[in-house]
Amino acid sequence: MEKIRMVDLKRQYEKIQDEIDNAVLDVVRSTQYINGPDVKQFQQELEEYLDVKHVIPCANCTDALQVAIMSLDLKPGDEVITTSFTFVATVEVISLLGLTPVLVDVYEDTFNINPMEICRMITGRTKAIIPVHLFGQSANMDEIMTIAKNHNLYVIEDNAQAIGADYIYSKKRRKKAGTIGHIGCTSFFPSKNLGCYGDGGAIFTNNQNLAEKMRNIVNHGMTTRYYHNYVGVNSRLDSIQAAILRIKLKYLDQYTKLRRQAADYYDKAFEGNENLIIPARSSFSTHVFHQYTLKTRNIDRDKLKEYLDSKNIPAMIYYPVPMHLQEPYKSFRYRQKEGDLPVTESLSKSVISLPMHTELDKEQQDHIISHVLDFVNKNRL
Ligand SMILES: *Cc1c(COP(=O)(O)O)cnc(C)c1O
Numbered sequence: 001m002e003k004i005r006m007v008d009l010k011r012q013y014e015k016i017q018d019e020i021d022n023a024v025l026d027v028v029r030s031t032q033y034i035n036g037p038d039v040k041q042f043q044q045e046l047e048e049y050l051d052v053k054h055v056i057p058c059a060n061c062t063d064a065l066q067v068a069i070m071s072l073d074l075k076p077g078d079e080v081i082t083t084s085f086t087f088v089a090t091v092e093v094i095s096l097l098g099l100t101p102v103l104v105d106v107y108e109d110t111f112n113i114n115p116m117e118i119c120r121m122i123t124g125r126t127k128a129i130i131p132v133h134l135f136g137q138s139a140n141m142d143e144i145m146t147i148a149k150n151h152n153l154y155v156i157e158d159n160a161q162a163i164g165a166d167y168i169y170s171k172k173r174r175k176k177a178g179t180i181g182h183i184g185c186t187s188f189f190p191s192k193n194l195g196c197y198g199d200g201g202a203i204f205t206n207n208q209n210l211a212e213k214m215r216n217i218v219n220h221g222m223t224t225r226y227y228h229n230y231v232g233v234n235s236r237l238d239s240i241q242a243a244i245l246r247i248k249l250k251y252l253d254q255y256t257k258l259r260r261q262a263a264d265y266y267d268k269a270f271e272g273n274e275n276l277i278i279p280a281r282s283s284f285s286t287h288v289f290h291q292y293t294l295k296t297r298n299i300d301r302d303k304l305k306e307y308l309d310s311k312n313i314p315a316m317i318y319y320p321v322p323m324h325l326q327e328p329y330k331s332f333r334y335r336q337k338e339g340d341l342p343v344t345e346s347l348s349k350s351v352i353s354l355p356m357h358t359e360l361d362k363e364q365q366d367h368i369i370s371h372v373l374d375f376v377n378k379n380r381l
Contacts, residue, residue, distance in 0.1 A: 001363050006314040007191040008359040016247060020197075023243040036239030042246045043202075049249060052179040052204045054211035057237035058218045061160045061187030061201040065130070066093040067235060068156045068183040068203055071213045074099055074127050081121055082130040082158075083113040084322040084336075085344045090132055090158050091323045102126070102334050103324040105341040109280035111135060111293070111351075114343075115143035121334070122147075128154040131181070133162035135293050135318070135353075136193070136259075138177040138285035141167050145180065155181030159204075161290035163194045164256050168284050177285065178204050183214075188237075188245060193259070193290050194252050196241040258358040259289040262365065266292055266354065269369040275299045275376045291318060292356040298381045301352055307375045313368050316353045 002011070013020065027036060039057055046055045058064050069080070076098040082090050084103035094101040104117040111134045118129060129148055131139035141157075148155045159178030163186050166174040178184030186192075188200030203218075205211050213230065216223055221232025237245075248255075263279070270276045277295040281287055296304065301317075308315045322344045323329050324336035338345070354368060 001367060002361070004313055004355055004364050004368065005357070006316060006355050007357045009190055009195070011359040012357070016251070019247050020244055023247055024240055027240045027243050030239075033239050034236060036242070038239050038242040038246060039237055042237070042242040042249070045246060045249055046202065049252070050176045050179050050204060052176070052184070053206045053208070054204065056203040056205075056211065056214050056218060057242065058201045058203060058235040059237065060189065060199045060235075061158070061185050062089040062093060063218070063233065063235040064185035064187075064201040064203045065089060065156065065158060066096065067214050067217045067233065068185055069093060069097055069099070069128070070217055070230075070233075071183070071210050072128060072154050077125060078127040079123060079125045080128045080130060081118050081126060083132050083134075083344075084324040084341050085111055085319060085347060086132045086134065086158070086323060087160070087319070088323060088326070089160075090130055091329055094130075095328065099127075100125070100331075100334075101323075101329060103322075103329065103336055103341065105343045106134075106347070107140075108343050108347070110137055110282050111347060112137065112139040112282075113144075115140055115147060118144065118147055122151055122153075126151065126153060128156060130156045130158055132158040132160075133165065133177050133285075135279070136162050136165060136288040136290040137282045138162055138165055138167045138180075140284060141180045142169070142284065148181075154183070157181045157184040159184050160187035160189075160192060162285075162288055163192070164252050165288045166286045168286065179206065182207060183210060188241065193255065193288055194245065194248055196244045196248070198238065198241055200237050200241045200245065201235075202237070255358045256288045258360075259356060260287070262356060262360045263287070263289045263292050265362065265365050266369065269365075269373070270294065273373075273376065275380060276372070289356055291353040293318065293351050293353045295347070296350050296352060299376055299379055300381065301350055303379065304372070304375050305352060308368075308371060311371050313371055314355055317351065318353050320348055322348050
């Protein structure tokens with residue numbers, strides 16, 4: 001059996017090695033390492049794939065989120081509502097810009113931000129909402145956009161984990177996750193669903209003014225060379241990464257299909273188990289399975305992870321400590337102490353993510369499944 005990895009980038013690369021090697025060498029030989037033609041071409045191809053007017057490539061998703069917030073002209077102390085059950089980047093950039101992150105609870109089934117909880121935390125200082133499309137499914141964008149409209153708020157989608165997912169309005173009407181709010185952000189970190197071979201990110205928007213401004217901000221706030229209209233940053237997607245992403249974008253839907261097949265196979269094995277709850281499928285989003293995350297019940301989740309580790313089966317806990325309980329983001333004013341976000345806190349103690357990638361085969365999955373079930377059957381509390 002092939003070695004089981006949480007994400008198998010090696011075997012994925014081997015299948016497209018010739019294409020990738022040629023593309024990378026072409027860039028190397030061209031010497032156009034910064035803003036070479038592949039960057040613009042990738043931008044256009046991604047715009048087409050997402051059906052969005054503007055894609056702004058940048059260095060990573062953390063930068064994308066920061067630049068998105070910078071474009072909104074917020075003032076110190078303004079509040080941005082987001083989920084506590086996320087990767088730190090979402091929250092970090094809010095604090096970094098002198099704004100106040102207001103962290104709220106999530107739905108128990110999809111792990112995504114709960115719009116009712118957003119409503120409860122809106123104040124006169126609230127200026128924006130950042131939903132995170134966690135583990136591969138879109139948050140409830142209909143409700144979030146309605147709340148935003150009623151309170152005159154911006155919506156920035158953190159789409160680092162759900163590129164390619166469809167938000168479903170109705171049978172006929174769909175939009176790509178990340179293109180519904182005012183701004184969407186994504187990551188091309190190697191392990192993401194559309195990953196490059198280093199760091200990379202992008203910002204999406206249908207708003208012409210915001211697009212122009214963000215294009216300037218990622219380039220030192222510069223409109224014309226050496227004339228600076230805004231305080232900016234230096235955040236670019238490398239030409240080599242863009243060349244790699246152009247190839248991988250062609251395979252993205254196929255990769256998603258393989259992830260779904262692997263998820264369905266896990267589902268069949270775990271469905272109905274009293275100690276394992278399989279990932280819920282949202283009615284308003286397709287699932288691209290950035291992670292395959294089980295909720296455990298009446299077993300010791302940490303011991304399960306230790307057991308799998310001991311069998312050389314990698315598993316991960318996303319996320320063991322919610323953001324509202326992390327030292328820099330604790331704030332008593334905003335209901336952010338232990339016990340304040342019960343769903344998030346309980347999830348952080350009960351979830352476990354199993355290996356999920358485009359190269360998982362049945363033999364590997366059978367091996368993973370049998371060890372998970374073995375532990376569960378012998379260690380019910
Ligand atoms: C990975 C990730 C990010 C950060 O992406 P980088 O490209 O590493 O900066 C932000 N938000 C979420 C939800 C992520 O999963």
